[in-house]
Amino acid sequence: MSLKHAILGFLNLKPLSGYDLKKAFDQSVRHFWPANQSQIYRTLAQMVEEGLLEKEIIAREERLDLKIYQISPKGQAELQRWLATPLPTSENREPFLIQIFFGGQLSDEALLHLLHEQLKMAEERLQVYEAIYQANQAKASQASDPRALFLSMLTLAYGKKGDQALLAWLREAIEQIENKNYTF
Amino acid sequence: MSLKHAILGFLNLKPLSGYDLKKAFDQSVRHFWPANQSQIYRTLAQMVEEGLLEKEIIAREERLDLKIYQISPKGQAELQRWLATPLPTSENREPFLIQIFFGGQLSDEALLHLLHEQLKMAEERLQVYEAIYQANQAKASQASDPRALFLSMLTLAYGKKGDQALLAWLREAIEQIENKNYTF
DNA sequence: CTGTCCATGTAAGGCGTTACATGATTGT
DNA sequence: ACAATCATGTAACGCCTTACATGGACAG
Secondary structure, eight states: OHHHHHHHHHHTTSOEEHHHHHHHHHHTGGGTOOOOHHHHHHHHHHHHHTTSEEEEEEOOTTSOOEEEEEEOHHHHHHHHHHHTSOOOOOOOOOHHHHHHHTGGGSOHHHHHHHHHHHHHHHHHHHHHHHHHHHHHHHHGGGOSOHHHHHHHHHHHHHHHHHHHHHHHHHHHHHHHHHTTOOOO | OHHHHHHHHHHHHSOEEHHHHHHHHHHTGGGTOOOOHHHHHHHHHHHHHTTSEEEEEEEETTEEEEEEEEEOHHHHHHHHHHHTSOOOOOOOOOHHHHHHHTGGGSOHHHHHHHHHHHHHHHHHHHHHHHHHHHHHHHHGGGOSOHHHHHHHHHHHHHHHHHHHHHHHHHHHHHHHHHTTOOOO
8 A cells, every 4th residue: 555655654754643644645646646635544543553653642722632643664664665766666546538539429629628728737737737837846955955956856857758748749639630641 | 437438439330248348458458558358348338338338249159159249329428528528638657756866775786677677678668669560561551441540540659759759868867877978 | 714734543445356156168 | 077167046245335323612
């Protein structure tokens, strides 16, 4: 389960509450591993049971107890093991491609509409990636660990390259359909 | 649920048994929508209940009854509606990127090993795509519906472009890590 | 005083995977 | 004779999503 390992990855940097973890996901890995709140809490409980984490309960008057999770030695070992183990390709599902695949049953207009919508979304996503990229580039010179920063930025570069390829594909597809050029 | 709509897409071309459907998936859309056998049978039953399909039972002496599924008018309407409706971007999970993101906690060797394994897998996948592509190109001139064939081939082109982008990204990452060049 | 943030969780349901179960037919 | 293919399904489990539930602190 990758969610578990992503949590271990964050907690190995520093102890966090469930709430903080959710923010950490949303601010970084959500583009390739969205995590939802209720699932985080459930998984955290499970991981404590498995001995991967330790839970520290901080009582506060008049407020909910704050629960801080720390990685255990067993958790660190598991993280190291998992991080170094090559994974089989993840089988990604692309419902959009099902639409294209069966596009023979659709008019040119409907088809082009689908493609233009994808184009719009990919463009917007790419702009978001570029903005994050540049913001980090500005801070790069003061980074305490340039190698770690570089690696985290690699995941962004992956997103950018992927979107650029998608855009090129979409534009070509649109043009071919418009010209009724069905060669491939 | 996209599985349902993919099934509608196939059955709109011609009636099939559950077994045939599984083969249809495996021979075409599995790269962007793998479907597993038991799920197909369950979904088929569900779709009959919803009135999207009709089930014809063909008795055969001494063998299991053969069950052929046909799309109903309601199913055709639903397929048309779904095919023409733009979908939000599907959030794809990439466990491999989690490993890279937390790669700061890994040695260069371990990191390069991960990347090389991905490289190998992407190269193999790309070769498979190329082979399918060329096999279809050979048959393209006799196609009864060149537009439909073109569209199904578009999904393959998508896979190829995506893998090419992945390969470029991987090669660049490997080189940068080898040279300890952490710029981005 | 209204909304957003902080902070925790539970419950139900959906989609998908893995394992199990059965038995005839066809090809080597 | 043995394996692969044809052909159908059930059961259990896992991961994720959506909706629900609660309540203090703080900012405009």
